[in-house]
Amino acid sequence: MGDFNLALVLVAIIVCVLVFIFNVYLLVNYQHPDDANQAYFPKFVVVLGLSVAAISILMLPADVANRQACRHAIYNGACNLTLPMKDLWLAIYILDAILVFFVIPFAMFYYEGDLDKTVWKRMKSALVWVIVTAIICALVLGILYGVVGKVDFTVRHLSSSTTSFPSSWSFSESQQCIDSGARQCSAYIAPASSETTWTMRTTFPEYIVALATIVGSVLFTIFGGVGIACLPLGLIFSFIRRPKAVITRSQYIKEATELGKKARELKKTADALHQEERSGSTGRKWRKNVKSVEKEVLLLEEDVKALEEMYPQGEQAETAWAMTVLSYLGKLVFGVLGLIVSVAWIAHIVIYLLIDPPLSPFLNEIFIKLDDVWGLLGTAAYAFFCFYLLLAVIAGAMMVGLKLVFITIHPMKWGATLMNSFLFNVGLILLCSISVIQFCATAFGYYAQATAAQEIFGHTLQSLRGIKYLYKYNVFQIGFIILAGLTFVYYAAFGWRRKKTRGRFQLST
Numbered sequence: 001m002g003d004f005n006l007a008l009v010l011v012a013i014i015v016c017v018l019v020f021i022f023n024v025y026l027l028v029n030y031q032h033p034d035d036a037n038q039a040y041f042p043k044f045v046v047v048l049g050l051s052v053a054a055i056s057i058l059m060l061p062a063d064v065a066n067r068q069a070c071r072h073a074i075y076n077g078a079c080n081l082t083l084p085m086k087d088l089w090l091a092i093y094i095l096d097a098i099l100v101f102f103v104i105p106f107a108m109f110y111y112e113g114d115l116d117k118t119v120w121k122r123m124k125s126a127l128v129w130v131i132v133t134a135i136i137c138a139l140v141l142g143i144l145y146g147v148v149g150k151v152d153f154t155v156r157h158l159s160s161s162t163t164s165f166p167s168s169w170s171f172s173e174s175q176q177c178i179d180s181g182a183r184q185c186s187a188y189i190a191p192a193s194s195e196t197t198w199t200m201r202t203t204f205p206e207y208i209v210a211l212a213t214i215v216g217s218v219l220f221t222i223f224g225g226v227g228i229a230c231l232p233l234g235l236i237f238s239f240i241r242r243p244k245a246v247i248t249r250s251q252y253i254k255e256a257t258e259l260g261k262k263a264r265e266l267k268k269t270a271d272a273l274h275q276e277e278r279s280g281s282t283g284r285k286w287r288k289n290v291k292s293v294e295k296e297v298l299l300l301e302e303d304v305k306a307l308e309e310m311y312p313q314g315e316q317a318e319t320a321w322a323m324t325v326l327s328y329l330g331k332l333v334f335g336v337l338g339l340i341v342s343v344a345w346i347a348h349i350v351i352y353l354l355i356d357p358p359l360s361p362f363l364n365e366i367f368i369k370l371d372d373v374w375g376l377l378g379t380a381a382y383a384f385f386c387f388y389l390l391l392a393v394i395a396g397a398m399m400v401g402l403k404l405v406f407i408t409i410h411p412m413k414w415g416a417t418l419m420n421s422f423l424f425n426v427g428l429i430l431l432c433s434i435s436v437i438q439f440c441a442t443a444f445g446y447y448a449q450a451t452a453a454q455e456i457f458g459h460t461l462q463s464l465r466g467i468k469y470l471y472k473y474n475v476f477q478i479g480f481i482i483l484a485g486l487t488f489v490y491y492a493a494f495g496w497r498r499k500k501t502r503g504r505f506q507l508s509t
Contacts, residue, residue: 019054032417052099060453063451109125221480231338232335273286273290342484352443354477
């Protein structure tokens, strides 16, 4: 098979199978008991979406390894025998876009449909929404591709005069060209006026990936910028605010009574909103109140969990308290490690992306040195930093969702996650994974040079008409750094404080 990297193919197949098995494991353990033995189509979409997101991240180190497969080849064309990474990138991201904009919305509409309706009516209602979305997306994509679906490359026109073929070659520092006495060839002394713009139409699949990347980049900048700070700091300050000792029984009864009152109040409010829904009064104010109730229920569940931690019961109460202490110590350790990674990410963005020319390759150089230690160590570190960004996006979405009423939150809880929350988070992960790939391909351009990802997300995307200025002026990177800095300041000022007891819940009137 020549230089075809059979080991890389085998590793790719094994990793894909392991990713699929792991995602099935997550689904089984995170799903709500009410969804057991039903909602099979949404479950299939969840497993497929999580697998596509994970594989797309893992394709980055695979792309680097694929490039290295023919690095030491001794004959021309050896790289043609490696994996067709560009075709695989386009395929995985077109599948990503189809899942985000069509399949996941259909599954959510179907799952959240009125249970009193038949299966066919629920499918029909969901299909109508998806068809309308598909028509709008097709029109927007078609118009944009026809009008501005071109790339503008800045090139320099080079030319030189001809001369007779020399009988001998005598190049030196003072004689760098064929023409005697010339210290610089014509190509090197071309005037600035020789620069021109070379315009060509990009392929439609690449244009779809580019637009999906822009949409994902907006969410990535907001959620990722917040999450890169709140992910480690949330764990650290959770340790700082931890319960220091077990409370007394009288304190437990008092706190439990207050939580019971609040639970009855929320149930009464939820029943009132349900009655309004049945009567058809589902306007903007109603939706705002529903989101407020959802957030209050989430906070109530957190209070109940905290109370159970402070007063463990049962025959193994001491063991439960010991596990609680160990869990908070684990949060501290992972929080400190995460803080180091977050600071490294922010420093790398500033040093390598925002300062022109870059002060240092920084993480790129570290990955290269790790590869010298062991072939896959650098690519493993590369994949870890990319996955960390994806985790930061999820943490940031939860953080922003809790603070802003107009954003719906979909928490992921062990053994208590409904399929609509699963689908929402999978859609968010898929949409942001495209931007994470683009961001990593740019941030680690020195390490990932000459890869298919660099070609798609580096040259084509950053030269696309109408979009290139967002990347030329580092709009997303600057927004990312600003939001990360504001989140660091917020946690430094308020993160150490204990959460105060909330007063009576009020609906919007």
